[in-house]
Amino acid sequence: MLLFSASREDDIDIARLRIALVNYIVARKRAEGFILTIEDGRSTRDGNERRKELEEILSKFAIVADQVIEQRDRVGRYQHLAVQLVESGKAFASASHSEDIASEASAKEARKGSGYEIVIAEPSSPISFEDERLGSVQIEAHEVGSFVLLEADGSPSTLFASASDNMADGVDFVIEEEKRLVDTARKIHIENSLGYTQKRRYLHLPELLVGNAPISAKKLLLDGYLPDAVINYLLLCTYRAPTRIFTMPEAVESFDSGKIYDTKRLFDIKELAEIDREHISRMDERELSRIFGFADRAIGKLAKLYLAECSTIVELERRIETVFGPAECDGEWAREMKIVGEALKEAPFFEKFEELREYIAQKYSLDVERVHMALTLLICGAEEGPQVEKVYEVIKPYIMEVARCRH
Numbered sequence: 001m002l003l004f005s006a007s008r009e010d011d012i013d014i015a016r017l018r019i020a021l022v023n024y025i026v027a028r029k030r031a032e033g034f035i036l037t038i039e040d041g042r043s044t045r046d047g048n049e050r051r052k053e054l055e056e057i058l059s060k061f062a063i064v065a066d067q068v069i070e071q072r073d074r075v076g077r078y079q080h081l082a083v084q085l086v087e088s089g090k091a092f093a094s095a096s097h098s099e100d101i102a103s104e105a106s107a108k109e110a111r112k113g114s115g116y117e118i119v120i121a122e123p124s125s126p127i128s129f130e131d132e133r134l135g136s137v138q139i140e141a142h143e144v145g146s147f148v149l150l151e152a153d154g155s156p157s158t159l160f161a162s163a164s165d166n167m168a169d170g171v172d173f174v175i176e177e178e179k180r181l182v183d184t185a186r187k188i189h190i191e192n193s194l195g196y197t198q199k200r201r202y203l204h205l206p207e208l209l210v211g212n213a214p215i216s217a218k219k220l221l222l223d224g225y226l227p228d229a230v231i232n233y234l235l236l237c238t239y240r241a242p243t244r245i246f247t248m249p250e251a252v253e254s255f256d257s258g259k260i261y262d263t264k265r266l267f268d269i270k271e272l273a274e275i276d277r278e279h280i281s282r283m284d285e286r287e288l289s290r291i292f293g294f295a296d297r298a299i300g301k302l303a304k305l306y307l308a309e310c311s312t313i314v315e316l317e318r319r320i321e322t323v324f325g326p327a328e329c330d331g332e333w334a335r336e337m338k339i340v341g342e343a344l345k346e347a348p349f350f351e352k353f354e355e356l357r358e359y360i361a362q363k364y365s366l367d368v369e370r371v372h373m374a375l376t377l378l379i380c381g382a383e384e385g386p387q388v389e390k391v392y393e394v395i396k397p398y399i400m401e402v403a404r405c406r407h
């Protein structure tokens with residue numbers, strides 16, 4: 001059984017999304033369950049709405065939990081375990097995390113949220129465990145230290161709730177970032193103090209360096225990156241995949257914990273953009289067009305023409321809007337654009353752009369080059385971009401909708 005914890009208060013950032021992905025992939029590879037735990041011991045956010053939002057975000061990245069647990073539903077259990085630790089002398093109730101007032105009475109008061117914290121005592125010896133990437137890990141007792149289990153209001157610390165969930169749900173494989181090694185040791189200390197003896201495997205991944213500010217998974221979606229591309233890139237930052245471009249099912253098949261990188265990886269938005277561009281180029285054109293509100297392969301082909309200058313769905317959508325939006329018929333080319341725009345209303349259908357261009361030039365006695373530029377601006381909405389001949393080839397059924405001036 002594997003488990004991923006998400007905060008009810010904070011959006012899932014890409015470093016946490018990577019951890020969720022690896023947990024989910026390993027669970028599927030081992031044909032085991034995957035649990036989503038929502039950290040919300042004292043959250044004020046709407047429970048049902050936030051749970052739905054978290055599940056929807058993860059599902060967009062092909063992560064679907066077999067079970068969802070909300071920690072606020074287990075507060076009573078956490079309090080019971082904390083009091084148990086006090087009564088056994090492994091923890092103490094404190095008004096300041098420094099004054100030891102360990103007694104059964106104060107422990108029960110702390111459980112009621114009367115102003116006392118419950119703090120677990122520092123371990124008497126180092127905490128050791130085996131990690132599948134790092135080998136033998138030892139965290140000194142003073143690094144583990146003493147730490148809060150229950151806050152003064154009776155709510156559990158995130159770490160204590162997580163350790164309790166691991167025990168309650170039979171989690172036998174923990175996958176986290178290397179920077180959380182001390183947290184892992186603290187959870188083991190809690191388990192040892194409660195007499196928990198089940199063995200489990202550990203795998204701590206090198207840190208994903210994102211920069212000064214976290215980047216949320218939701219933001220990447222809003223910026224137009226395909227979920228498949230984000231999955232692909234985050235896993236490329238994790239292990240030596242057999243191919244550069246792959247899907248989630250292929251990742252489940254190929255993932256190998258023995259091929260995880262040994263050093264920290266830097267998140268590079270430019271590399272993600274390249275991966276995104278490649279995924280878009282491989283999409284079925286009709287399916288691609290549906291993203292833009294169509295169901296026509298021609299629109300998918302049009303979008304792919306702009307991949308030389310665009311790398312996200314949002315950027316492509318802007319270019320398609322430019323093509324289908326009315327052109328600004330002013331400036332140097334205003335006269336020709338207005339004439340050509342009117343000419344298109346009466347022109348017969350032409351398979352080739354060159355035939356249409358020659359027809360208009362001859363019929364209205366216009367310079368061919370100026371007609372060419374007028375058609376470019378009317379059809380493409382800009383001088384830069386793919387050749388107008390290629391754009392015309394895919395959108396010619398929409399020519400009357402595309403080639404019009406803004407009034």
